[in-house]
Amino acid sequence: MKPAQSAYPAYLILALGILVLTWSTVLGSSLPAKLAGLGGLHKANKITATWLSNSNQPEEGSFSLKDMRQLTQYNLRDYDLAYAMEASTSAAYQKNQSQAQVLGVNDRYDQFHQINLRSGYFLTFEQENQQVAVIDEDLAQALFQNCNVVGRKIELYGREFKITGVAGADRSLIGTLTDRGYCTVYIPAKILLELEADSRITSLEVETKDAGTTGLNAAVLETALASIGQDPANYKIIDYNVAGLLMEQENLLRNFVAGTVAIVILFGLLRRKIRGIYHFCRLRLRDKYWSEMIKGDAVRLMLGMAEILALVAVMLLLWKLIRFTLYIPPENIPDELIDVSFWADRFKNEIQAWLQSAGYVAPPGEVQLNILNTIQNWNLFLNIFLGWPLFLLGLYQIKLLKEKLLKVEVFCSVFMLAALSLGTTLLLIIKMPPVIETGEVLLVFSSIFLTVVTFIERRTADGEFISEKSI
Structure with missing residues (x-):
């Protein structure tokens, strides 16, 4: 059977x-x-414009601090905006060193990104010309072996930067998948422009007031770019x-x-x-x-x-x-x-x-x-x-x-x-x-x-x- x-x-x-x-x-x-x-x-509720670095006019395609001030005072004066630039260097404290990704940002950057501060505070408008930095907890552990480092100093580009805040690392799935393998340091964009001769402000983020799909947000940003002499075609624009x-x-x-x-x-x-x-x-x-x-x-x-x-x-x-x-x-x-x-x-x-x-x-x-x-x-x-x-x-x-x-x-x-x-x-x-x-x-x-x-x-x-x- x-x-x-x-x-x-x-x-x-x-x-x-x-x-x-x-x-x-x-x-x-x-x-x-x-x-x-x-x-x-x-x-x-934001829209971003990121410079396509291989555009036909590489230097004219990136932003300057003058462009950012003009946008803030005129075309985008009623909007919050943040800008950023990227570089990489070695961060040091005494004999300890670690490779770090340096983000030159303005004081509004943390309003457009998830930066969970474990201690201290983020960069302020008054610190635009100061050598201050916010570091992530991975860099704090690598250089100091602890995260209670607010007020201490690290060396970047041969200069000392005072630590004003420590950001927690993103341990989520998305944070793990997007991890570039470098520690992160945030410093004022104006300071990074002085230290990195080849650096450019490449990313602009603007708050949006239209949550629909009418294209109004993109139109506002494209008009603002045109007002400072930039061709919107040289930027990747994303309405979030x-x-x-x-x-x-x-x-x-x-x-x-x-x-x-x-x-x-x-x-x-x-x-x-x-x-x-x-x-x-x-x-x-x-x-x-x-x-x-x-x-x-x-x-x-x-x-x-x-x-x-x-x-x-x-x-x-x-x-x-x-x-x-x-x-x-x-x-x-x-x-x-x-x-x-x-x-x-x-x-x-x-x-x-x-x-x-x-x-x-x-x-x-x-x-x-x-x-x-x-x-x-x-x-x-x-x-x-x-x-x-x-x-x-x-x-x-x-x-x-x-x-x-x-x-x-x-x-x-x-x-x-x-x-x-x-x-x-x-x-x-x-x-x-x-x-x-x-x-x-x-x-x-x-x-x-x-x-x-x-x-x-x-x-x-x-x-x-x-x-x-x-x-």
Whole structure:
């Protein structure tokens, strides 16, 4: 006699599918929150312009302190703005030395970036001409073997800088992935320009007052650049409002997939419920009039109609929950549906931008944004093309084994709660904000539950109003 096939592999595949679906939901919600957290006081309400170092006019393409003062006093006087430049040198204290990334910044830089000061304070406007520095805790440990170093001095470029603050290192997943392997020192931009003859102010950040997608933020910044004689084409401009919107949109798309699965299943149940009532009425009307059928089976018909109305209400509620307006950047939309020249120009512009940005070094904020976008893209891909296939494959194998519906439902419910707890714990471990959207979790749970009911126990899911034998 052939031994019974083990159900463990099928349940393992099912568990992996549920784990991927649950984890992608938890992680997806935390990524936009992390982006906002990395933006300091202004969060994602900022727009940046970074000099493409390989532009046609390399020296004229970067900013000067005079440009920054002009923007502050005139074109961008109603906006907070920060600017920065990068260099690298050796930081020393007595016999201890460590390679360091030096960021020359103004006093508003910490309002646009997450700089968690462990002690002291960030650079102030009054210290613009002073040799002061804020160092990170890694450099403090490397030079002093402790972090209580506010008021002490380090040597940069052969000069002494007084330490005014110590910034905590970012130990989160994003901080680890964007770590360049160097310690970080913040000093006034004016001082760095004096010490580094070849240094240039290459990055400008401006707060935004329009959270929409109208292009107003970019227009304001491009006008400001033109006012100081700069060509906006020589800069990479990123509106973080739009970047955050696009990142959140991937979460909405993931929710749309889960909700659509639930709606399709509910529509199947609705169709079968209506068909059941139709067959019931046809059978009753063979030997009864409408009035007799309604009088004798009023309760049964009322319950059937109530179930239909409930299914329709749930479908409408789900649709209201998952629908969203898809945003596509205007530069990616042709004027005509089929426009070969548009796509040819887009391809040519992409090639030109790639050639122009050869040697371009993204600033820290842009690197973090790129990492977050990459994680979010993979998160959506794995949710749709790994999570759902694994889940459905596991259900198919379990159906072949003729497992009981209640057993599968209990397993899915318990494992999803366990996966949700595990996902939250992992977020805390990798120091990502544990954002749990109740609506998103319920969407995934309802999609899983309805799929199990329909897939495993078809007759139960058919919702037959009445069987032929009962007539």
